[in-house]
Amino acid sequence: ADFWKSEQNGIMYNIMQVKSIKGSTSEDILSAFRKYSKEHEAADAYPELIQSYLADLIKEYPREPIVGKILADISLTGDVLSADQLKGLLGKLSTEHQQNSDIQIIQTALVALESLKIGESFLEFNLPDQNGEKVSNDQLKGKFTLIDFWASWCAPCRAQNPELTQLLEKYGQVGFEVLGISIDRDAEGWKQAIEEDQMNWQLLLDLDEELQKALGIQAIPLNYLLDKEVKVIGKNLTLEEVDKVVSKELFP
Numbered sequence: 446a447d448f449w450k451s452e453q454n455g456i457m458y459n460i461m462q463v464k465s466i467k468g469s470t471s472e473d474i475l476s477a478f479r480k481y482s483k484e485h486e487a488a489d490a491y492p493e494l495i496q497s498y499l500a501d502l503i504k505e506y507p508r509e510p511i512v513g514k515i516l517a518d519i520s521l522t523g524d525v526l527s528a529d530q531l532k533g534l535l536g537k538l539s540t541e542h543q544q545n546s547d548i549q550i551i552q553t554a555l556v557a558l559e560s561l562k563i564g565e566s567f568l569e570f571n572l573p574d575q576n577g578e579k580v581s582n583d584q585l586k587g588k589f590t591l592i593d594f595w596a597s598w599c600a601p602c603r604a605q606n607p608e609l610t611q612l613l614e615k616y617g618q619v620g621f622e623v624l625g626i627s628i629d630r631d632a633e634g635w636k637q638a639i640e641e642d643q644m645n646w647q648l649l650l651d652l653d654e655e656l657q658k659a660l661g662i663q664a665i666p667l668n669y670l671l672d673k674e675v676k677v678i679g680k681n682l683t684l685e686e687v688d689k690v691v692s693k694e695l696f697p
Contacts, residue, residue, distance in 0.1 A: 471511035478502065478515055492525050496534075499526075503537045513543035513551075520554035521664050523681055528558035556661030567592070567675050568659055572626065572649040575636055580649055585675050589621045589691055594656075594667040596629045597638035602666040606642045608684045612691075613646055620673075621691050622646065628657050628665065 478498070485494050499516060506512050516534055519525050526534070535551050561568065571581045593609065595602035613623050623646040629635040635650055651657055670679035670687055672694070679690055 470506075471509065474502070474506060474509060474511050475515065495519065495525055496530050499534055500537070503534055507537060507539040508542040510543055510547070513538055513540075513547040517547040517550040517554075520551045523554065523557060523664075526558075528555055531555055531558065550663060553661045553663050557663070558661075560660050561669070561677060561680075563677050563680065565677055567669060567671055567677060568656060570649075570651075570656055572651055572655065574647065574649055575639065580647065582675055585622075585624065585671060587620075587673055589616075589673060589694055590671045590675075591621075591623050591687055591691075592669045592671065593623060593625045594628060594662055594665050595625055596627055596665060597631070597634045598629070599665050603638065603642055605666060605684060606644060609646070610643075612684060612688060615688075616691055616695060619695055621695065624649065626651050626656060628654070628662065 481498055482495065485491055488494060499519070502512055502515070516531075516538070520531055531551065532555060535548075535555075540548055567582055567585070569582050571579050573579055591609075591612070593602075597603070609623050609625075613621070625644060625646060625648040627635050627648065627650050629638075629650060630652070632650060632652065638644075639648055656662070667681055668679075668687070669677055670682060670690060672678050678694075679686070682690070
């Protein structure tokens with residue numbers, strides 16, 4: 446299994462992504478799903494195939510906790526199932542037989558899917574930087590902005606900081622900026638990570654979970670790419686994809 450931390454409503458959860466369970470019906474269900482997913486992951490119709498597979502799986506095993514775990518794992522990706530599809534699948538599960546943590550992950554994923562869509566204006570916020578100065582979404586107008594959600598304890602988040610530096614060096618003088626928003630609960634740890642990683646872009650702290658709750662954030666790194674009108678034009682992009690989109694927008 447893979448493990449990582451997720452903070453929700455001020456509580457730190459240890460999330461487990463199951464890879465194998467031996468000697469049980471759960472093992473058979475999980476193995477069959479992993480095999481099917483791997484065989485079809487390159488298909489253009491992968492989301493539709495997975496949705497159909499999960500629908501059949503839930504119909505056959507609505508009470509099996511491993512099925513809820515699989516649905517929770519899929520919901521964490523945020524780009525396979527739509528809100529309506531996820532809601533429909535959840536409604537067919539026998540939720541009283543599922544792990545509470547899995548149901549909470551799915552419900553929070555629904556908040557994320559329904560909260561902010563491509564083409565919509567980013568949510569209003571008013572968060573402090575390292576010096577305690579408040580920054581609002583209005584200050585983002587006029588530039589393409591990559592909002593990067595991260596935390597000092599998130600190794601994958603910090604591993605991409607050199608690439609963020611390169612992006613800023615490449616486009617920072619021609620209308621692009623990076624805005625890092627941390628979900629840290631420890632302000633000192635946040636400031637130490639900024640210094641250690643030499644992060645030279647604007648950085649804010651969502652200490653009161655203002656955006657984390659509103660956007661249903663339960664897995665990081667996570668990003669939103671905004672246009673000059675502070676509207677979302679991309680979500681959870683790779684930095685390579687960000688580079689391509691920004692290049693196309695700034696140099697059409």
